[in-house]
Amino acid sequence: MQDGAQTTAAQGADKNLDMAVTFLEGLAEKAAAYLPSVVGALIVLIVGLWVAGRVKKLVAAGLGRSGRIDETLKGFLSSLVHYGLIALVLITTLGIFGVPTTSFAAIIGAAGLAIGLALQGTLGHVASGVMMLGFRPFDVGDYVEAAGVAGSVKHIGLFTTELATPDNKKIIVPNGKIFDDVITNYSGYATRRIDLIFGISYADDIDKAMTLIKSEVEKDSRVHADPEPVFEVDSLGDSSVNILCRVWMDRADYFGVKWALTKAVKQRFDADGVSIPFPCRSVYMENAA
Template sequence: MDQIMTWISDNQSTLIGYAVQILVGIVILVVGKIVANSMAKLMAKGMHKRGMDGAVISFLTAIIKTVIFIAALLMALSQVGVQTTSFIAILGAAGLAIGLSLQGSLSNIASGVLIIMFRPFRAGEYVDAGGVSGTVEEVNIFQTIMKTPDNKVVFVPNAQITTQPITNYNREDTRRVDLLIGVSYDADLHKCKEVFQQVLAKESRILPEPAPNIQVHALNNSSVDFIVRPWVKGTDYWGVYWDLMREIKLALDQNDIGIPYPQMDVHLHKVASQE
């Protein structure tokens, strides 16, 4: 114990110097984190004022925070006495090894950049991307956050999105409602078309242009299939879809037009017994 105290006493100035360097390094890290958060908030505020997409804002602010924190970390290490030049070289070699082992994560970052550059969707739009259908909340460095209609939050890897088709349901203002209605073979086809036209005429949310399309689509095994295709605003799609299905069924019932169901005819043949 005496030897330890003697060593501390002999090297007191050196130890104090190291302690000060470590303290300054910690302060640099803390200040760097504060600066990173402040810069990110300022950038986000400025981009919001310019009307930039929320997904772009979240992605860029995440990158800025990461870059500033890495710079603060290097400054802190330099203050402690670590040679940052050699440290950067070591980081480069380690980064190569880590990059090879984390190809999936790097592909997510690259995919995130592509999503931000080409913007196949924006925050608030309803899309089908990466096998998930939902409203885009934000795009991070590694993943896109989406909320499904039943209020589940799904984190989809960016690489999964860019390697599959993306369907954006909100990019255009209008959508076509596609209905397939089967009627009986005994039904009067002209009367059926009139019934469909009357139902569409009562629906105020249907757009006059393009005009609705009503045609015989197929002659199936047990039904004659009509396509009924009106155009509506994108925000009215599901409401019009559900209401038309109900009103068409009621109108067909009122006009004694049957909607057939799959059926099978069984024919029995009596075979004479052989004695």
């Protein structure tokens, strides 16, 4: 009895051993069949990720050499290319394993469309930010008016632009509103023109007043000689003869010249007896009968 039990146990152990060997052989055959695909996928993945990183650096370097591309836009575009190449590498890797990449690409496209529709407002601001950073309608430090607000540009981002008003209020404006509106860049050119109107009495000498204005303009070294200043009678008002003083200066001197000339001409008129009329109202009173 004991010998029979031992024989049965030995036969069972041999059977289990045969099953294990058979399983390992089958597993080895399957592994051998998939080994080229696995090795190829790993090679594609490693090389693809390396190439994506190198292309990102090359794109960033190329955009940096242009001199007109903002750092924010440079980083965004290079990252966009980088992640696009990574997605292509992953799809190629899955294709090596036999995954139907057409369906996978369709799923990614459908998901991208859904996300785009859900975030169309935000993505619109991003698109406007990319256009602004690329075409540069204004730079940081410029004084601009757009989307119903005005101020000095402090920061241009992909989503919003930060402005500071003359009294130092912080304004955050979505890029879509700025790019879809008329943009007035007061700092766009190196020089600016200012038109000052000085009203004199109808009884005063026009030529004398124009000579006094011209002499005060010539004293200010900030006023440009080219284009030449203009002094003309602009209009005949209800109570004054309005003389136009048109001068050019560097844009940084705009307000300084405006305030200085306004004060200087008023003081010169006072000193030389040229009057600046102001509105008067006459009141007639009738005695009751």
